[in-house]
Amino acid sequence: MAEKDSNKIHHLLWMLNELSSPYGDCDQKLASYFLQALFCKATDSGHRCYKTLISIAEKSHSFDSIRKLILKFQEVSPWTTxxxxxxxxxxxxxxxxxxxxxxxxxxxxxxxxxxxxxxxxxxxxxxxxxxxxxxxxxxxxxxxxxxxxxxxxxxxxxxxxxxxxxxxxxxxxxxxxxxxxxxxxxxxxxxxxxxxxxxxxxxxxxxxxxxxxxxxxxxxxxxxxxxxxDFSSLRNDFVDCFEECLRFYTIYFDMLEESFPPTSNEKLMLEKECSRSIVRVLACDDEIDHGGYSERxxxxxxxxxxxxxxxxxxxxxxxxxxxxxxxxxxxxxxxxxxxxxxxxxxxxxxxxxxxxxxxxxxxxx
The missing domain is CATH 3.40.50.150 (Vaccinia Virus protein VP39)
Structure with missing residues (x-):
C-alpha cells in the first residue's frame, strides 16, 4: 500500500472511531461498518474478513428467513419492486x-x-x-x-x-x-x-x-x-472510492431507517449485508474465491x-x-x-x- 494512501486511511480510521457504534443510530452503525472495512484495508485482512462474514451469513440464512426478508423489504420499499x-x-x-x-x-x-x-x-x-x-x-x-x-x-x-x-x-x-x-x-x-x-x-x-x-x-x-x-472508475483513487461508497450507503441507510421499525430483524439483516459489501469494495481486490463477486x-x-x-x-x-x-x-x-x-x-x-x-x-x- 502506498504511503500516501496509508496516511489517509489512518486519518479516516481515527475520525470514524470517534463516531462508530454497531448498536447506535444510523450514522453510528454506518461509521462502524466503514471502520471495519478501513481496518481490514490497513491490515491487508480484507479477504479473510470477507470470507468470515460470508460464512456466517450462509450458516444463518435459511429459505424462510431470506423469503421473509425479501417480502418485508418489498412491502416497505420499492428498491427492488x-x-x-x-x-x-x-x-x-x-x-x-x-x-x-x-x-x-x-x-x-x-x-x-x-x-x-x-x-x-x-x-x-x-x-x-x-x-x-x-x-x-x-x-x-x-x-x-x-x-x-x-x-x-x-x-x-x-x-x-x-x-x-x-x-x-x-x-x-x-x-x-x-x-x-x-x-x-x-x-x-x-x-x-x-x-x-x-x-x-x-x-x-x-x-x-x-x-x-x-x-x-x-x-x-x-x-x-x-x-x-460508481465503484469502478474510482477504484484507483482510494479516497474518491471511499467518498462514493459513503455517499451511496448513507442514502441507503437513511432509506432503511425511515422504512423499517428500529428493532426490525429484517433491517438488521440488510445492514449486515451492507457491512459485507463495504468490506468487499474498500478492502478487497477484484479476485476472491469463496462465495464472492465483484462489487464494482x-x-x-x-x-x-x-x-x-x-x-x-x-x-x-x-x-x-x-x-x-x-x-x-x-x-x-x-x-x-x-x-x-x-x-x-x-x-x-x-x-x-x-x-x-x-x-x-x-x-x-
Missing amino acids: FGHVASNGAMLEALEGEPKLHIIDISNTLCTQWPTFLEALATRNDDTPHLKLTIVVTTSIVKSVMKEIAPRMEKFARLMGVPFEFNVMSGLNRLGELTKESLGVKEDEAVAVNCIGALRRVDVEERKGIVQMIKSLRPKVVTIVEEEA REKGTQWSQRLQESCFSPVSYSEDVVDDVKALLKRYRAGWSLSIPTTDDSGIYLRWKDQPVIWGSVWKP
Missing part, C-alpha cells in the same frame, strides 16, 4: 404475440419478480404462451435456497394455467463463465434477458464479454436494472456507454409502463419519486429524497 414492474412491463410488450418465450434471468431476485409476470401472461387476450424460465445463479447463498423455490414456481404456473419449464443454472463460479451453448436457446423461442442487480457481479474486465454473449443470443429485449453508484458498481451512464459500444440500442419505456411504475411508488411512504431524463432515452431512475438510487433500462441489439 421498481425494477420488477419496469422490466416486466417492457418484456410483456416486447414479447406480445410470441407463442414460445424463453426468459434468461441473470438476477439476484430469488424469483420474486415472476409471479406477477405469470399472472399477466395468464390474463392476456391472446393464447397463453409457453414460458421457459432459466435462472442463472452464482452466489452460494442463492444456490442454497433455489431447491426450495423451484417447486413453488412450478406449482404457481400450474395454478395460473401457463405452460411452464423451469431451469436453474447453478454450476457457475462467476457470470463470466456463462456461454450461449449452456443456456440451451432454441431457434423457435423469443428470447428476453433480464438483468436485475446482476451485471455488477461481473468482473470489470469481463463486462464487455458478457454483453457480447447476451447479444449472441439475439434477444428481442434486454432489461437492465442497477444501483446508481457503475452508474447508468457508464452502462449505457458500454451497451451502445456493443451495438445495443436503448428503448424508451412506454407510457403504460411508466404509469405502472408511478402507481407502484404511490403505495410507499413519501420520499420516493421517478425521474425520466430528457436528454436521452436510455433509462429511468428511482429516486429517494431526490437522489437517484436505481437505474432501469431497456435495450435491443
Whole structure:
C-alpha cells in the first residue's frame, strides 16, 4: 500500500472511531461498518474478513428467513419492486404475440419478480404462451435456497394455467463463465434477458464479454436494472472510492431507517449485508474465491456507454409502463419519486429524497 494512501486511511480510521457504534443510530452503525472495512484495508485482512462474514451469513440464512426478508423489504420499499414492474412491463410488450418465450434471468431476485409476470401472461387476450424460465445463479447463498423455490414456481404456473419449464443454472463460479451453448436457446423461442442487480457481479474486465454473449443470443429485449453508484472508475483513487461508497450507503441507510421499525430483524439483516459489501469494495481486490463477486458498481451512464459500444440500442419505456411504475411508488411512504431524463432515452431512475438510487433500462441489439 502506498504511503500516501496509508496516511489517509489512518486519518479516516481515527475520525470514524470517534463516531462508530454497531448498536447506535444510523450514522453510528454506518461509521462502524466503514471502520471495519478501513481496518481490514490497513491490515491487508480484507479477504479473510470477507470470507468470515460470508460464512456466517450462509450458516444463518435459511429459505424462510431470506423469503421473509425479501417480502418485508418489498412491502416497505420499492428498491427492488421498481425494477420488477419496469422490466416486466417492457418484456410483456416486447414479447406480445410470441407463442414460445424463453426468459434468461441473470438476477439476484430469488424469483420474486415472476409471479406477477405469470399472472399477466395468464390474463392476456391472446393464447397463453409457453414460458421457459432459466435462472442463472452464482452466489452460494442463492444456490442454497433455489431447491426450495423451484417447486413453488412450478406449482404457481400450474395454478395460473401457463405452460411452464423451469431451469436453474447453478454450476457457475462467476457470470463470466456463462456461454450461449449452456443456456440451451432454441431457434423457435423469443428470447428476453433480464438483468436485475446482476451485471455488477461481473468482473470489470469481463463486462464487455458478457454483453457480447447476451447479444449472441439475439434477444428481442434486454432489461437492465442497477444501483446508481460508481465503484469502478474510482477504484484507483482510494479516497474518491471511499467518498462514493459513503455517499451511496448513507442514502441507503437513511432509506432503511425511515422504512423499517428500529428493532426490525429484517433491517438488521440488510445492514449486515451492507457491512459485507463495504468490506468487499474498500478492502478487497477484484479476485476472491469463496462465495464472492465483484462489487464494482457503475452508474447508468457508464452502462449505457458500454451497451451502445456493443451495438445495443436503448428503448424508451412506454407510457403504460411508466404509469405502472408511478402507481407502484404511490403505495410507499413519501420520499420516493421517478425521474425520466430528457436528454436521452436510455433509462429511468428511482429516486429517494431526490437522489437517484436505481437505474432501469431497456435495450435491443
